[in-house]
Amino acid sequence: MAITVEELAGGITKVILEGRLDIENCPAVDSLMKVITGRDSLVLVDLQNVSFLGSMGLRALVAPALALRGKGGKMVLFAPNELVARVLKVSGIESMIPVHHELQSALAALQ
């Protein structure tokens, strides 16, 4: 799984995840998100190229979202594919971490 971090205007950190967010790849995502949530407050997670989101992967998204909320920050999810969007919906996580399909609205939600 490829992970890229970009700093955007307005103090927003963009985390681009690519590949399968599964048991094997979760530890890498977990440790990176720990660093980011410790350092930053506004995080956009780009899921465009995530092909699979399992239960452990979902945990790797919920944990940083809660950590950010706890310190007054915010995390949004951007552009999940149909399968990943369904996982977010069925698990009820989309009501907890906002999911946006347009970059502008995702960025606006973090302002």
Next chain:
Amino acid sequence: MSAISQIDQVVQQIYQKYKNSSEGEVATYIPELAKANPDHFGICLVTVDGRVVRAGDWDHEFTIQSICKPFAFQMALEQCGRDETLKHVGVEPSGEAFNSIELEPRTMRPFNPMVNAGAIAISSLIKKVPAQSGIQQFVEQMQKAAGRPLRIDTEVLASETLTGNRNRAIAYLLLNYGIIDDAVDATLQQYFSQCSLLVNCQDLATIAATMANMGSNPVTGEPVFDFQYIKDVLAVMFTCGLYDHAGEWAYRVGIPAKSGVAGGVLGIVNRQMGVAVYSPKLDAKGNSVRGILACNDLANELGLHAFEFTNVGSNFMQSIL
């Protein structure tokens, strides 16, 4: 990528991860079981809409052993009803090993139908006269659930019958307390025959999926088990299915399951799917090492645990509020 190929990928990944694991020992207490190939490792999932995912030695046959117990319990509930069945066996986890001779202090019932004593009490309830017809009835119901003809391994049956003195002792103890009737040989013949049923991973996963699918085989569509007792069976599997590992299992994997000493592990995700793993190397508690590891990973990846945060619980309640 469709959902089934995603599951396929998850299963293949888990298979590859544990394929070369060498931990555990093949069971030897029934001499025939010692002949199993320790390298065999198979996984199968069957969903309630009839989709099948398989990996490794999924078609290798082995004897069902204790995995017969929940289905014999289901049949006893169907044939005798809840009240009568529960006069002969309890539903309390004993935390004891599979061959424990402990009984409930006051009622003298075996603690639950998943330990040998409880399963022998259940076999007494579903045996018939002549003995062969009760065995046949069990085999027929299991093959309807598996969706293909099944047979008993006569060599394992002979081996179990010859060496099953501890089970014979348990049966006589149960006779002494009036838990079973005096047709002890017929009861044991029923019990040993049930345990000697030959299945493969796909059979077990389909049988599990039949339970998950309100009792109807999801591949053939045929009704097999009475849906009103499935909750009873799943509850007992959840709390007692892995003997003295049951608490650990409920804690880590969190689905109703049953293991057998031949190396099978069967799990039921109610209304979703059946899972089966076969790997004959066992841990000290008599459970398949790779069976437990694979189920643990499956539960983690697919969010199967009953109390997993991804699991939103009863949709039904939301619908009536």
